[in-house]
Structure formats: C-alpha cells, structure tokens
Amino acid sequence: MSGATREIAESNDALLTNRLVVSAARVCVDALSPLSTQDWRSVRAHDLEWSVWDTLVHLNDDLYFYAAQILLASESDYICFELSADDHADSQRLLTALTVNARLLAAVAADADPSARGHHVFGASDPAGFAAMGMVESLIHTYDMVRGLDEESTWQPPDDLAGPVLRRLFPHAPHGADAGPGEVLLHMCGRIPLGNDPRRSDWRWYGDAQHPLSASSQAVLVGDGLRAQRQY
Template sequence: MKITPADVRLAADLAIATLDRARDADWSVKAGPLDWDCWETAEHLIDDLFSYAVQLASERTDIDVPFRYTQETPGSPHNAVRAEREAGVPGLLLALEASAGLLTAVTTVKPPEARAHHTFGVADPEGFAAMGVVETLVHTDDLASGLGIGDSWQPPADLCARVLHRLFPDVPADTPPWPTLLWATGRGELPGHERRGKWRWYSEPR
C-alpha cells in the first residue's frame, strides 16, 4: 500500500495528458466547485508540488520555508511560483511537469527517516509524495470539470486506494477508491455518508 515517488510522476503524467486535450479551451472559467478559475487552479497545483518539494528538501519540522507568497488578484491563490501567461497552456503544463519532477526527485533522494513540517502533521517522504498525488488527482478533477472534459478523467483505483490508506485513515475502506477520495476532499457524494464540508488529511507517518 506504499506511495512512491513514481506515483507522483504517474499522477502528473496522467493529469497532463488529460488537460492537454483542453489546451484550446477557455481557462478563465471556474474550476469545478472552486472559486478559482482554471488557470489559477493549475498554478495552485504547480505551487503545491513545488512547496512540498522545497519543504521536504529543508527538513525543517517547525516552520514552512519562508518563500514569499502573493496573490495576483483578490480571491486568487497565494503562490510562490506562477507560470508565464504568454507561454499559454503548453507552458502551464510544462510548469506542472517541472514541479512534479522536482517533488519526484526530492522524495526519491530523501531517506525514509527524513521529516518536514506540514500543517496536517510532520510528514516523511512518502507523506509528501502522497500529498502531491492527492493534490494532482483532485485538482485535475476540478480542472477537467471546468474545462468540459470531466468524463475523460478517471485516475487508477489502485493509486487512489493507496493515497487514501496513507492520508485518510478515517474514511470508509469498503467503497470505490476514486469516489471515496473525491468525498474525502469535500468534492462528492458517497452513499450512506454525509457530505464533507470541512476536511483534512493526516500526513504523519503511521
């Protein structure tokens, strides 16, 4: 049930292949249930993967690495890194590929006993890899929904099951993994369970 650095690469490759189908779509529309538009959401994902990589690289367990996080417009994500808009969607997806590669590399070289700070619990390399996978899977769902290609996004059940096992010990174990991951992150319905308003994962090693 382990999450590996290769899973970060896999999630990103699947996401990029899906999103590339919508390169000519309007990326200024809202990303699924989010208040951000699709471009902002993709940048948020890029920033998440970058931030996880540098945080684990630092091995600081008490604070976040103090990069300067700013907003471009009121209500938009607070990011340390952004994609050049003049590069268009191909450039945006290249930035996503690069951030995923950075997180893949750092989680590969760090030993299992390495630890670094996260709001939801001091995590090991596997935890940071799992967080990167969850961010990639669910934000790609947000993006695919907003861009009108939601039916084409269906991540592997095995990958979803393993990130649920690593980060969400409080969710049902007898329900389909992908719908359960969407429900666990406040994005979907799960029969027999109340929809989640507030949610979190548990990134401490177990």
C-alpha cells in the same frame, strides 16, 4: 510491526519506488490536453473560486513547495517562497511545468532520508507523505479543472493511484465501501457524496508517518477557514 504501520510502510515504498507522483501528473496532463483550446483563465475550476489557469498554477506551486519542505527538513516552519507563472505562458507550457515539478518532487522524495520530517498543517510528514500530498493535489485538482472545462465529464482519479494515497494519508477513509478508491478519494476531499454519506464540507488528511490515526482523532476535522489559508 502492527498492521497499520506495515500498511504505511508498504505504501511509502510504492510511492517512492514507483514515482507515483509523476504518474499522477501525467494523468493530469492527459486529461487536460484535449481541453486546451478553451480559455483557461476565464473558466472556473468547477466549485473552486479559482479559474482553471489559477488552479494549475497553484498545483505547480504545490509540487515545488512539497519538494522544498522535504529539503528544508523543519518540523515547525514553511519555506518562505512560492512559485509564480509567466503571464504570457500558454496552457501547454503550464502542463509541461507540471511534469517538471512532479519529477522534481519525485526525485527529492526518493533521495531524501526517510527519517526526515517537514512541517505541514496536517501533521509533520516524511518524504513519502509529501509525495502522496502531491498526488492528492494532482488528482483532486484535475477533477476540479476537467469538470470546470467539461460539465459532462465523468473523469475521476484512477484507482491504482488513489489507492496508495488513501492508504498513506486517509486512514479515516471508509473501508469496504461499495466504491472504488477514486470515488472514495473524491469523497474524502469533499468533492462528491458517497453512498449515504453526504458531501463533506470539512476534510483533511493525516501526514504524520509515525502515528496512525487513533480512535480519538477520527472526529477531528479541519474547517474551510483553515484550508482557505492555502490549499497545501
């Protein structure tokens, strides 16, 4: 087993055994709950075109969707369904739903056959990969929402959660950077500059569990046009 393959295997085990996607959702709930007195429908989620409310609905849908992709087990298709929220729900109910959907994804991923593969535009992925994707969405969109609600906030993804995500989905992330995993994850997802590297306008992750990133594919970036289809 190569070093890269061993690293992915160890990361997969941590993602599933420790139910880290639930921890990522808990971090989101803890960060947003103190800000729930604001009108989330009218506040933009930092640099996104969505409101905080719409971003949280999207995040809930992502977690459900990733669980469904694992169960669908098709390497060539998406499930033809999306979640929608009760228009009368308050922010606390959306946060409660987030916890439920994170637990759903964690349970489905842990119970699934590790050899199962589900379709994703960033590479057909295994259950642990989809759990990691749920963590990316939870951590990055928490940053978006918190910054939208509090411009002075210094919140960033916790290093102990960002690290496993980087190892599993971002093999092209800079190693030995003079920054913690939380900062590196924000940089890899186009949120902040890092050192002398400017903020990324094009970014992606690699979900394929079988093929660690090759040198020739490191230059392949997916542009905003593709990401705009749906921020899976």
